[in-house]
Amino acid sequence: MMRKILVILAIVGFAVVLLPLAYQAGVQPAPGALATEYLEKAPAELGTANVVTAIVVSYRGFDTLGEVAVLFAATAGVGALLTRKRLGLASTREKRMPATEILRTATRFLTSLLILFGVYIFVHGHLTPGGGFQGGVVIATAILLNLLAEPESHLAHGVMTGVEALSGAAYVTLGLLGAFLAWGFLDPRVLPAGSIGALVSAGTVPLIYSVIGLKVGAELSGILDALKGDRE
Amino acid sequence: MASDIAILIAGAVMIAAGIGAIVTRSLLVSIILSGGVSLVASLVFLLMGAPDVAMTEAAIGSGLTTVVFLYALARSKQADHEDSDKRVDNPASEAGGAS
Numbered sequence: 366m367m368r369k370i371l372v373i374l375a376i377v378g379f380a381v382v383l384l385p386l387a388y389q390a391g392v393q394p395a396p397g398a399l400a401t402e403y404l405e406k407a408p409a410e411l412g413t414a415n416v417v418t419a420i421v422v423s424y425r426g427f428d429t430l431g432e433v434a435v436l437f438a439a440t441a442g443v444g445a446l447l448t449r450k451r452l453g454l455a456s457t458r459e460k461r462m463p464a465t466e467i468l469r470t471a472t473r474f475l476t477s478l479l480i481l482f483g484v485y486i487f488v489h490g491h492l493t494p495g496g497g498f499q500g501g502v503v504i505a506t507a508i509l510l511n512l513l514a515e516p517e518s519h520l521a522h523g524v525m526t527g528v529e530a531l532s533g534a535a536y537v538t539l540g541l542l543g544a545f546l547a548w549g550f551l552d553p554r555v556l557p558a559g560s561i562g563a564l565v566s567a568g569t570v571p572l573i574y575s576v577i578g579l580k581v582g583a584e585l586s587g588i589l590d591a592l593k594g595d596r597e
Numbered sequence: 598m599a600s601d602i603a604i605l606i607a608g609a610v611m612i613a614a615g616i617g618a619i620v621t622r623s624l625l626v627s628i629i630l631s632g633g634v635s636l637v638a639s640l641v642f643l644l645m646g647a648p649d650v651a652m653t654e655a656a657i658g659s660g661l662t663t664v665v666f667l668y669a670l671a672r673s674k675q676a677d678h679e680d681s682d683k684r685v686d687n688p689a690s691e692a693g694g695a696s
Contacts, residue, residue, distance in 0.1 A: 417649045496649070505661065
């Protein structure tokens with residue numbers, strides 16, 4: 366009884382605290398001062414057609430580096446915890462159910478298209494919505510389909526580790542280049558901004574988003590592989 | 598106006614799916630419903646004019662998170678079914694005691 370009263374009190378408290386948010390929800394008619402500044406300056410300064418990418422990669426680039434570091438730590442933790450030994454699968458190799466014909470055929474069709482779409486998303490991050498994180502997840506989806514269609518197959522750990530390490534190093538290197546050759550750490554104006562809307566434009570923004578996409582794709586594929594139970 | 602109504606309908610669907618995920622007895626149905634909440638949430642983000650967030654929500658929230666939960670569910674069921682003596686990290690079986 367006491368517990369129920371406390372739960373109801375907690376719910377009422379949350380409702381009172383969060384009620385002002387309900388009145389402010391919805392689409393704002395005009396952007397605020399900071400958003401207006403970004404909307405006006407990002408295309409002129411950096412040459413990015415997609416302002417969200419300019420904010421994520423350049424203006425708030427250090428936050429993105431932190432996010433990538435957090436994702437790396439999470440992947441390392443999952444990989445260290447979910448080994449075959451810890452899962453209790455070391456002694457007997459369990460028989461996995463074979464995938465159905467539909468899944469295998471669909472996977473053969475979709476894998477190349479999904480990887481191509483993922484690469485398209487992160488290469489065009491400075492032009493269209495989406496970027497490294499979304500493209501990386503789409504690539505990991507292609508890897509997941511293959512793991513499901515061929516339960517006995519293994520992910521190439523060496524390749525994945527290599528891609529992850531190289532793209533992480535490339536990200537930090539591009540950031541340092543911005544510090545030495547341009548205006549600050551992760552500043553994309555190392556390369557010329559180019560014309561808005563061209564694929565080769567916006568300085569190093571497409572390069573940074575591409576290495577983020579490769580890193581996220583490799584890390585999430587590693588998490589799925591660890592959950593499947595293939596880590597020694 | 599039309600997008601406001603669509604957002605309200607999507608919000609109602611999200612609340613219904615969220616309550617369904619809590620009250621259902623089956624964990625599988627619960628996981629799929631919470632994936633559905635994320636899918637409708639990505640629709641709401643799209644209607645509010647945030648396609649970047651909508652893509653992230655659709656890919657991570659409704660795609661990858663659901664898969665991770667499903668793997669975890671399969672793993673926990675396997676741990677339930679397995680004979681606990683066979684586990685390697687069980688000291689009793691390593692000592693050769695219970696066989």
